Amino acid sequence: MIRFTRRALAAVTLALALAPAVARAEPVTIRFGFASIGTDNRPFAGGSAAALAHSEHYVEEALKDEPGVTVAWSFFKGAGPAVNEAFANGQLDFAFQGDLPSVIGRASGLKTKIVLATGAHAPLYLAVPPNSTISSVKDLKGKKVSIFRGTNNHLAAVKVLAANGLTERDLSVLNMDVATTNAALASGDIDAAFGNFGLISLEQQGRARIVYSTKGDDPAFERQAGVLVTEAFEKAHPDLVAKVVKALVQASHFASDEANRDKVLAIWARSGTPDSVYRFDYADQPLRTRNSPIIDPFLVEQYRVQARQARAYGLIRRDVDVAGWFEPRYLDRALKELGLETRWPRLGPDGKPLS
Known part of the structure; x- marks a missing residue:
């Protein structure tokens, strides 16, 4: 009888955890942050x-049968460092963030879990004023160069410099956000800038010239990113985490279909960045490479390497252990429920496809 009672109690507990939100004692607002913001502070990213999940309301649709549950989206001009501050102040439950700021947050004691990848395998660009004589990374010695510190552009730039025999100390590094960098580059107040697709827009306007890209270079120079959830929210609302992750996997599926390329680029253009910029950024890369949600050995190894190198380059002051940081069970469940278990390739630690 005691054994039966315990089993019955366990069954009831599980049923309550998976029950519809109508049984929730209090309303829940899921606070989702983006380490990005649109042109002129538009509340969109690309x-x-x-x-895409934000723009097309994937998460809201997944929660439509959850009375009392709403979603609030925040976009941060200060990128990853600003997201870490919001996490530290208890203002976010989920966030889309690059690898280095995530590592910095973990080194600072933030309690989060990485539940899926998004925006991974992204390239880094080096741009200079149109009339500059700089033609390669090696030409940057002694130059004024913008690097947005604390973002995933930062560590990628440090690694590119190292591969070319340089360190930040060989340059006059200026810490500038995207908007400030673009203005300074266009006016010629700086000699060069490392950054992401925002630099493409300047080149297309004739206000800058891209002289280097990590595309086709060492995969270790790629920038990784993912979606994080706080441990507190995950513990309190595992059912909601499952629904959010499933919605993001559905968005990843749509964004990975080559038949949807034009639609995806047009949706991202709501951020104020022209679709031609995203077309350039995604050129020569399959959509499913950049939009894969998969947590595979390659992604985990890249975060491990980022943590080690961030410590070696003095970007963090303590070692970061990535063991236990990744929580793939929600992703694996979503992939199974959606029949997408083989949709994206899984890579080994060396970046080669697993059999």
Whole structure:
């Protein structure tokens, strides 16, 4: 009888955890942050499946049968460092963030879980004023160069410099956000800038010239990113985490279909960045490479390497252990329920496809 009672109690507990939100004692607002913001502070982002999920209301649709549950989206001009501050102040439950700021947040004691990838395998660009004589990374010695510190552009730039025999100390590095960098580059107040697709827009306007890209270079120079959830929210609302992750996987599926390329680029253009910029950024890369949600050995290894190199380059002051940081069970469940278990390739630690 005692054994039966315990089993019955366990069954009831599980049923309550999976029950519809009508049984929730209090309303829940899911606070989702983006380490990005649109042109002129538009509340939109682009370039990732998470951005598409926001624009097309995937998460809201997944929660439509959950009375009392709403979603609030925040976009941060200060990118990853600003997201970490919001996490630290208890203002976010989920966030889309690059690898380095996520590592910095973990080194600072933030309690989060990485539940899926999005916007991974992204390239880094080096741009200079149109009339500049700089033609390669090696030409940057002694130059004024913008690097947005604390973002996933930062560590990628440090690694590119190292591969060319340089360190940040060989340059006059200026810490500038995207808007400030674009203005300074266009006016010629700086000699060069490392950044992402925002630099493409300047080149297309004739206000800058891209002289280097990590495309086709060492995969270790790629920028990774993912979606994080706080441990507190995940513990309190595992059912909601499952629904959010499933919605993001559905967005990833749509954003990975080559038949949808034009639609995806047009949706991202709501951020104020022209679709031609995203077309350039995604050129020569399959959509499913950049929009894969998969947590595979390659992604985990890249975060491990980022943590180690961030420590070696003095970007963090303590070692970061990635063991236990990734929580793939929600992703695996979503892939199974949606029949997408083989939709995206899984890579080994060396970046080669697993059999």
